[in-house]
Amino acid sequence: MASAGMRAYGTVLSCDLILWGVLWGGLVLLGWPSGEGVALGWLWALGAGRWLLLHAVSVATAGGRSRPVLRRWVATLCLLGPAFESGKAALQRRGSPGWSVPLPDPGVVALAAVAASSACLFWELTFPEAESGTGGGEKRQKAWALFLRVVRYSRPDALHLGAAFLFLTLAVLSEMCIPYYTGRVVDLLGSQYQHSSFLSAIGFMALFSFSSSLCAGLRGGMFMCSLSRLNRRMRHMLFHSLVQQEIGFFEETKSGSLTSRLSSDTDKMGRSVAMNMNVLVRSTVKVLGLLGLMLGLSWHLTVLTCVEMPLLALLQNFYNARAQALGQQLQDCEAEARAVAASALGAVRTVRSFGAEQAEARRYQEAVGRTRAVQTRKDTLKAVLLLLRRLVTVGVKVMMLIYGRRLIASGQLTNGGLLAFVLYQKDMATSTRQLVSICGEMLNCTGAASKVFEYLDRKPREERAGNLEPSRLEGRLTLRDVTFSYPTKPDAPALKGLSLELCPGKMTALVGPSGGGKSSCVGLLERFYEPHEGQVLLDGLPLHCYQHRYLHNKMAMVSQDPVLFSGSVRDNIAYGLEDCSLERIERAARKANAHKFICELEQGYDTDVGECGGCLSAGQKQCIAIARALVREPQILILDEVTSCLDLDTQLAMQDVLTGSVGQTVLVVAHRLKTVEQADRIVFLEDGAVVEQGTHQQLMASRGRYYRLREKLFSDLDSAGDSLSGAG
Numbered sequence: 163m164a165s166a167g168m169r170a171y172g173t174v175l176s177c178d179l180i181l182w183g184v185l186w187g188g189l190v191l192l193g194w195p196s197g198e199g200v201a202l203g204w205l206w207a208l209g210a211g212r213w214l215l216l217h218a219v220s221v222a223t224a225g226g227r228s229r230p231v232l233r234r235w236v237a238t239l240c241l242l243g244p245a246f247e248s249g250k251a252a253l254q255r256r257g258s259p260g261w262s263v264p265l266p267d268p269g270v271v272a273l274a275a276v277a278a279s280s281a282c283l284f285w286e287l288t289f290p291e292a293e294s295g296t297g298g299g300e301k302r303q304k305a306w307a308l309f310l311r312v313v314r315y316s317r318p319d320a321l322h323l324g325a326a327f328l329f330l331t332l333a334v335l336s337e338m339c340i341p342y343y344t345g346r347v348v349d350l351l352g353s354q355y356q357h358s359s360f361l362s363a364i365g366f367m368a369l370f371s372f373s374s375s376l377c378a379g380l381r382g383g384m385f386m387c388s389l390s391r392l393n394r395r396m397r398h399m400l401f402h403s404l405v406q407q408e409i410g411f412f413e414e415t416k417s418g419s420l421t422s423r424l425s426s427d428t429d430k431m432g433r434s435v436a437m438n439m440n441v442l443v444r445s446t447v448k449v450l451g452l453l454g455l456m457l458g459l460s461w462h463l464t465v466l467t468c469v470e471m472p473l474l475a476l477l478q479n480f481y482n483a484r485a486q487a488l489g490q491q492l493q494d495c496e497a498e499a500r501a502v503a504a505s506a507l508g509a510v511r512t513v514r515s516f517g518a519e520q521a522e523a524r525r526y527q528e529a530v531g532r533t534r535a536v537q538t539r540k541d542t543l544k545a546v547l548l549l550l551r552r553l554v555t556v557g558v559k560v561m562m563l564i565y566g567r568r569l570i571a572s573g574q575l576t577n578g579g580l581l582a583f584v585l586y587q588k589d590m591a592t593s594t595r596q597l598v599s600i601c602g603e604m605l606n607c608t609g610a611a612s613k614v615f616e617y618l619d620r621k622p623r624e625e626r627a628g629n630l631e632p633s634r635l636e637g638r639l640t641l642r643d644v645t646f647s648y649p650t651k652p653d654a655p656a657l658k659g660l661s662l663e664l665c666p667g668k669m670t671a672l673v674g675p676s677g678g679g680k681s682s683c684v685g686l687l688e689r690f691y692e693p694h695e696g697q698v699l700l701d702g703l704p705l706h707c708y709q710h711r712y713l714h715n716k717m718a719m720v721s722q723d724p725v726l727f728s729g730s731v732r733d734n735i736a737y738g739l740e741d742c743s744l745e746r747i748e749r750a751a752r753k754a755n756a757h758k759f760i761c762e763l764e765q766g767y768d769t770d771v772g773e774c775g776g777c778l779s780a781g782q783k784q785c786i787a788i789a790r791a792l793v794r795e796p797q798i799l800i801l802d803e804v805t806s807c808l809d810l811d812t813q814l815a816m817q818d819v820l821t822g823s824v825g826q827t828v829l830v831v832a833h834r835l836k837t838v839e840q841a842d843r844i845v846f847l848e849d850g851a852v853v854e855q856g857t858h859q860q861l862m863a864s865r866g867r868y869y870r871l872r873e874k875l876f877s878d879l880d881s882a883g884d885s886l887s888g889a890g
């Protein structure tokens with residue numbers, strides 16, 4: 163592939179040489195006086211003819227399809243000369259459309275070839291993906307589409323961005339004027355000194371310096387402001403979309419990846435518009451402006467400086483390939499060190515109880531050591547890049563000064579002109595470098611944008627809730643022939659054709675061995691998941707017909723491991739309810755046997771429960787969770803293994819709640835709960851199916867699975883209860 167490319171370049175160059183040879187030979191034969199000019203139009207006609215011919219040659223050599231970079235190279239090679247001469251003539255105001263320009267000599271042709279090749283080499287090295295066939299093109303198109311979408315989301319900030327771009331242009335223009343006046347000052351000091359001209363040059367220098375600083379500051383402020391506004395909007399939208407997703411989505415996606423989308427990816431994405439556009443526009447305006455100014459000062463020196471760009475791009479490419487791999491390694495090492503620290507600090511009680519502090523410290527030290535080793539390699543590579551980059555820059559500058567001296571000696575350039583050129587060239591190198599890195603960075607940012615949009619556009623897999631809100635709800639729940647498997651285990655059904663009915667005013671207990679499917683039933687009733695087969699009905703209608711908030715106000719659940727949110731006890735009990743009075747909260751807390759210990763807390767109902775309720779005991783957390791469910795006065799109450807952490811008093815209070823509730827549908831999932839004996843119906847689940855059901859007496863009499871499990875599991879509780887009553 164590479165050799166075919168080289169062959170195409172070689173063939174085109176050879177044809178071009180032959181073409182010029184024929185032209186110059188013909189002119190000599192015709193006796194054309196050397197140094198005689200031609201009309202600018204003829205030069206363009208010559209360029210266009212050359213372009214057509216060389217393009218045909220390139221297509222023929224590349225077997226019918228020439229690569230885009232080859233096409234661009236041919237166009238640059240043929241049209242650079244006429245474009246340059248036109249620009250030069252316009253700058254020097256040579257007058258009428260019949261401008262006469264010199265015919266290119268072999269030196270100028272060779273220089274144009276070097277400049278065109280440098281530009282194309284620079285392009286190819288900087289954007290290798292853009293040329294790698296249709297895949298690269300598609301990738302670019304996708305990146306561009308994403309970028310435009312981010313721009314669309316920035317529409318509300320149009321005013322800020324518009325002002326930012328205005329200040330940016332003003333800052334760049336002012337900046338570009340400074341070297342010109344610096345050169346003027348040097349010239350005035352070096353030749354006949356004129357006080358007024360000197361003062362005016364100094365004045366302009368100061369004015370442009372001040373305006374460039376002021377505009378740059380305002381530009382930065384405006385960009386930062388629009389960036390933070392966009393970030394805030396995107397985070398809000400993304401969070402809104404995430405909390406709407408089905409529960410299965412959160413099981414399939416790591417929470418770390420979700421938080422990283424919310425924080426770093428939205429930020430990166432915002433940068434692709436605000437910060438990168440800032441640098442991109444600034445660098446593009448600067449590169450073009452500086453190129454014009456440099457060409458105006460000396461085109462010889464400008465061509466010479468063009469050598470620097472492909473060399474720098476070559477170095478950058480070499481660095482990028484290696485730095486990317488090291489960056490990946492670094493990320494892995496950092497993640498490992500973080501994981502070691504998090505696991506040890508998160509389970510500090512276990513570490514302490516096993517006396518493993520030293521071992522954990524050693525493990526963390528080793529992980530940090532590995533991170534440092536990779537970081538050192540990365541820093542060394544960067545240092546080598548900086549050194550080589552500096553060498554190239556200095557080498558080009560030395561060549562430029564040597565050549566500049568010759569131009570000054572021959573009167574083609576002034577001292578101040580050379581100084582201005584050197585200052586422009588320095589700026590040009592920086593802007594080009596920024597332009598190169600910003601293109602990579604923008605693709606990077608659109609990568610972040612694609613991840614953010616992936617979640618933003620994601621439609622929850624489950625059917626959206628309907629709008630049914632009947633004023634009277636009986637509360638009859640039915641699971642009819644339900645088959646269900648978790649998204650992470652699609653081939654292992656947790657429920658297999660299960661049918662179950664929960665009647666209003668009755669308490670149903672689900673019992674059975676671990677993994678039997680009890681919590682899965684609860685998950686379906688709570689509409690965390692949708693069944694794959696069968697139906698879940700409430701009062702004869704599918705659950706998804708009911709309005710979301712209505713459903714969850716009528717149906718309250720206390721889970722095995724209840725989660726409290728940081729905030730006051732009162733906020734936690736009234737969670738999800740608007741305008742819930744303190745009396746109502748206290749009533750629910752009393753029922754859940756929580757009022758007494760809440761009143762003993764330092765600030766009563768206003769006490770902060772700490773992160774995830776960390777300031778409370780497991781039993782107290784359970785009681786608050788029960789109060790949170792009871793405060794809604796739900797029609798359907800689901801208690802999933804709630805008594806595991808409750809003391810005897812609270813268990814008795816719970817029994818009062820359960821037996822005292824009239825017309826309420828109650829579902830209790832239990833292994834050890836005494837109340838299952840009082841349940842109106844006990845359903846024994848095993849391996850995702852109902853094995854037997856009936857009252858406690860019926861099941862005990864039948865001496866089936868329930869009987870055997872009860873014998874095994876409840877004997878401990880019975881003996882504990884017996885010993886307690888004996889003690890009483």
Ligand SMILES: Nc1ncnc2c1ncn2[C@@H]1O[C@H](COP(=O)(O)OP(=O)(O)OP(=O)(O)O)[C@@H](O)[C@H]1O
Nearest residue numbers: 413648650651656675676677678679680681682683
């Ligand atoms: N989130 C989940 N993702 C994948 N599989 C799950 C998930 N939760 C439960 N399971 C699997 O589904 C099956 C039924 O589990 P389920 O939690 O419903 O049983 P259970 O009767 O409530 O058990 P336990 O009494 O131990 O809580 C088990 O095989 C379990 O491994």
